[in-house]
Amino acid sequence: MLTDAQRILSEVFGYDQFRSPQDQIIDGLNCGRDALVIMPTGGGKSMCYQIPSIVREGVGVIVSPLIALMQDQVSALRLLGVEAAFLNSTLEFDQQRATEDAIRDSRLQMLYIAPERLIQPRTIALLKSCKISLFAIDEAHCVSQWGHDFRSDYLQLDSVLNQFPQVPRVALTATADERTRQDIIERLHLQQADHYICGFDRPNIQYRIAQKQTAKQQLLAFIKRDHPRDAGIVYCMSRKRVDSTAAWLAQQGYKALPYHAGLPVQTRAANQQRFLREDGVIIVATIAFGMGIDKPDVRFVAHLDLPKSVEAYYQETGRAGRDGASATAWMVYGLQDVINMRQMMAASNGNEEFKRVESMRLDAMLGLCEISSCRRQVLLRYFGEEAEPCGNCDNCLTPPVVWDGSLAAQKALSCVYRTGQRFGANHVIDVLLGKESDKISQYGHSQLSTFGIGRELKDKEWRSVFRQLVARGLLVVDVDSWGALKLAASCRSVLRGEEEISLRRDPVTKQDGTRKTRR
Ligand code: ADP
Ligand code: ZN
Numbered sequence: 003m004l005t006d007a008q009r010i011l012s013e014v015f016g017y018d019q020f021r022s023p024q025d026q027i028i029d030g031l032n033c034g035r036d037a038l039v040i041m042p043t044g045g046g047k048s049m050c051y052q053i054p055s056i057v058r059e060g061v062g063v064i065v066s067p068l069i070a071l072m073q074d075q076v077s078a079l080r081l082l083g084v085e086a087a088f089l090n091s092t093l094e095f096d097q098q099r100a101t102e103d104a105i106r107d108s109r110l111q112m113l114y115i116a117p118e119r120l121i122q123p124r125t126i127a128l129l130k131s132c133k134i135s136l137f138a139i140d141e142a143h144c145v146s147q148w149g150h151d152f153r154s155d156y157l158q159l160d161s162v163l164n165q166f167p168q169v170p171r172v173a174l175t176a177t178a179d180e181r182t183r184q185d186i187i188e189r190l191h192l193q194q195a196d197h198y199i200c201g202f203d204r205p206n207i208q209y210r211i212a213q214k215q216t217a218k219q220q221l222l223a224f225i226k227r228d229h230p231r232d233a234g235i236v237y238c239m240s241r242k243r244v245d246s247t248a249a250w251l252a253q254q255g256y257k258a259l260p261y262h263a264g265l266p267v268q269t270r271a272a273n274q275q276r277f278l279r280e281d282g283v284i285i286v287a288t289i290a291f292g293m294g295i296d297k298p299d300v301r302f303v304a305h306l307d308l309p310k311s312v313e314a315y316y317q318e319t320g321r322a323g324r325d326g327a328s329a330t331a332w333m334v335y336g337l338q339d340v341i342n343m344r345q346m347m348a349a350s351n352g353n354e355e356f357k358r359v360e361s362m363r364l365d366a367m368l369g370l371c372e373i374s375s376c377r378r379q380v381l382l383r384y385f386g387e388e389a390e391p392c393g394n395c396d397n398c399l400t401p402p403v404v405w406d407g408s409l410a411a412q413k414a415l416s417c418v419y420r421t422g423q424r425f426g427a428n429h430v431i432d433v434l435l436g437k438e439s440d441k442i443s444q445y446g447h448s449q450l451s452t453f454g455i456g457r458e459l460k461d462k463e464w465r466s467v468f469r470q471l472v473a474r475g476l477l478v479v480d481v482d483s484w485g486a487l488k489l490a491a492s493c494r495s496v497l498r499g500e501e502e503i504s505l506r507r508d509p510v511t512k513q514d515g516t517r518k519t520r521r
Contacts, residue, residue, distance in 0.1 A: 006057045007032065011049070014056065014082050021046050023198050027172070028053050031136055036195035037172040038142075038187060042202050043317060044298075044324035047174045048075070051138035052112065054170075056084065060133030061110045065117050066140040067153055070271070071295075072114040079112060088114035089125070108132055117144075117155035121162055134169045139190060142173035146185035148359060151177075160190055171195075176320065177313050179385070181359075202316070202385045206323045207331050209377040209395040211370070213466060213508040214336035217306050218250055224304065224332050225256065225284070232301035233277065236286040237318055239307035239342070247306065248286035261287035292318065298325035305333035308343055311363035312370055312384045335371055337427055337469040340364075341485040348482065368473040374402045374506050407505030408496070410459060410467050411476070415493050417452040418477060421445075423488045427468040430487065431456075434464060466508045 004012075007028045011017050020028075024046055027037050031054040041047050055062025066072060072088040079086035087101040087110055104110045105128060119125055139145075145156040163171055173190050175182075187193060212220070221236065236251075238244045241262040251258035257280070259273040277285045278297055285291060289309075303322040309315040315333075323329025347360045366384060373380050376391035376398050383389075391398050417430050432439050433447050436454025447453060456464060468487070471477045476493040480486045495501040 007053050010053050010056050014084065015049070015052075020049075023200065024049050027196075027198055028057075030196045031170050031172055032057055034168075034170050036170050036192055038183075038192045038195050038197045039172060039174040039200075040183065040198065041174070041176060041200040042204065043176040043320035044204075045176070045200055047140070047176075050174065051136060051140075051172055052079070052084075055112045055135050055138075058135035060108070060135035061105060062112045062135045062138060063120070063129065064112060064114045064138040064140060065120055065159060066114055067117060067144055067151075067156075068141065069116055070274075072116075074296075076112075076114055084112060085110050086112040086114070089119050090114075090116040091119070102128060105129070105132055117153065117159060121155060121158045126162060126165060129166070134166060137163055137166070137169055137171040139171065139173040141175060142186045142190065143175040143177040143182050145189045146182045147356065148179075148181045148185060157189065163190070176317055179313060182313075202382055202387055203378065203389065204320060204323065205392070205394065206326055206328050207319060207394075208328065209319070209331050209381070211333045211335065211377065211396065213469070214306075214334040214339070215462075217334055218247060220334050221247075221304055221306060222251070222254060224330075225251075225302070228330060229302045231282045233282055233297065233299060234284045234302040234304060235292060235300060235318075235321060236284060236304045236306060237289060237291075237309070238286065239288070241288060243306065244286050244288055251284060251286065256284055257282055258284040258286055261285050261291040263288065263290045289314070289318065292321050295321060296324070297321075299327070300324065300329065301327075302330040302332060305331075305335070308333075308335040308339040308371070309367060310343055310347075310360070312366050312381065313363070315367060315370070316381060316385075333371075337465060337472060340368065340469070340472055341426070341479050344479045345485070365475065372470055372473040372506065373397065374404055374504075403507040404504045405507050407467060407470070407503045408499070408501070410456070410464075410505070411471060411496050411503040412499065413452065413456050414464070414467050414471060415476065415489060415497050417450075417456070418487050419489060419497075420450045420452045421447060423480075424486050426485045427465065427487060431461060431464045431468070434459075435461065462508075467505060470505050 007025065011020060027039055027050040030037050039047060039050055051062060051064060069090045069092060072090060076086045076088050087104060089098065089101055105113060139159060144151050144153040145159070146152060171190070173186055173192060175186065225234070236247060238247055241264045244260050244262045248258045248260035259276060261270055261273050273285065277283045300322050303319045305318070309318060319331035322331055343364055347357055347364070350357070352360070370377060370380050374397060377395040378392040379389050413434060417434050421430055421433060429441055432442060433450060433453055434456030436457060442448055468477065472479060476490055476496060478488045478490050480488050496503060
């Protein structure tokens with residue numbers, strides 16, 4: 003015999019089966035128990051609260067910070083015949099009135115609401131006047147300052163929810179490092195809740211990370227070769243780079259559209275709509291784009307700049323291949339990314355502890371970039387899962403060549419030391435190569451014992467050495483003095499020749515689209 007939940011799954015949503023553990027989560031909520039759901043993007047979190055909202059008496063209240071998406075979700079539900087509505091700052095006065103009337107008359111099955119709206123006394127009074135079937139707190143990581151998307155309104159949710167002690171609550175997120183998880187449990191009082199922590203592997207996504215050379219050309223070669231007519235997302239750090247990259251891809255004949263917070267609201271909405279509705283649109287965006295975007299057939303996610311943490315990387319790349327068909331997560335990064343990122347972190351107005359955590363997160367991300375074994379293993383380990391080498395990442399498919407970089411590392415570190423730990427990689431490399439630059443004569447660096455001791459490697463190869471030394475924490479980028487490199491305490495054993503340093507040899511051609519394309 004079909005349960006109510008199964009009947010609704012097939013009759014309303016048109017699916018035949020629950021994905022595990024959707025059914026258990028739904029059963030628990032239907033019985034009035036609380037739940038914490040940590041499920042990767044695309045796993046099917048919405049169903050976990052939508053079905054109980056329909057099955058149970060009363061209105062399901064769904065808290066979401068993603069105002070832009072409420073409209074879409076509500077329209078989609080209405081098309082399926084579900085009585086859904088939303089309350090946020092975009093509504094006209096009479097629309098708002100109509101929704102409030104529907105709540106009072108118990109006509110709604112689901113109400114999507116922005117957190118800042120829910121915590122208003124007026125809204126609380128309104129909700130007290132009717133029956134509530136459940137509270138769903140979507141994007142629950144927003145409650146944590148350790149998460150990448152803290153929202154202060156989320157801190158007040160608990161005290162609102164406590165005014166409805168009979169109503170089960172479910173918190174959902176795709177972000178799940180241990181610290182964020184603990185914060186969610188504490189701040190939303192989920193100690194007694196059922197915890198569902200789902201597998202994080204996305205086997206259909208192929209992970210590829212290469213060294214940045216000519217970023218745009220590399221991107222073009224990648225798209226041309228692997229995804230010539232596919233929909234994809236290209237992430238850049240700055241708005242300026244979003245605009246220039248989108249314009250450039252468009253010139254190359256691709257349907258590329260920009261998306262960032264600096265664009266007029268209408269342009270943003272129009273570009274998002276085209277991405278969702280047309281085939282083969284590439285959206286070039288800052289991280290402002292994509293939270294909660296439900297487009298199943300995104301075939302690639304490309305990063306032209308380094309994400310600031312493994313969570314961010316996982317979440318952003320997770321927007322590829324939600325339909326389960328193969329997809330690519332492609333990224334290029336270079337030393338300058340690390341320097342930019344550290345500078346941004348230093349300039350942010352968080353406290354010292356916050357900055358320390360951010361810095362540790364970045365280190366983990368760098369570790370993922372520089373690893374020469376399976377990337378998926380490292381990624382999953384970060385989320386507490388053990389796995390075998392995957393066979394579907396660049397390192398598994400083309401194992402990187404490693405070389406004994408001990409001597410090169412010693413030279414690099416000594417040269418940083420001899421130049422007084424006051425210069426960036428460019429200058430130190432010039433000294434190693436014995437170049438005659440103005441800066442070198444200005445500082446008299448041709449007199450140093452390390453001048454010209456590195457001629458056996460090319461400029462590019464030294465760059466790779468420095469990048470890897472920074473990534474491993476042997477060199478530290480001093481953001482207070484324009485990215486000067488300093489020695490870390492851990493580099494002593496390397497300098498004394500007591501530690502072997504095995505470095506990745508960066509591929510010079512092919513594989514990651516580093517080939518120059520003729521135009
Ligand atoms: P999340 O919020 O976890 O990122 P969604 O709730 O948006 O994921 O679901 C992702 C996609 O999977 C949606 O297109 C959704 O309709 C689909 N989906 C969810 N549950 C099922 C199911 N049991 N069977 C088939 N498709 C499902
Ligand atoms: Zn692998």
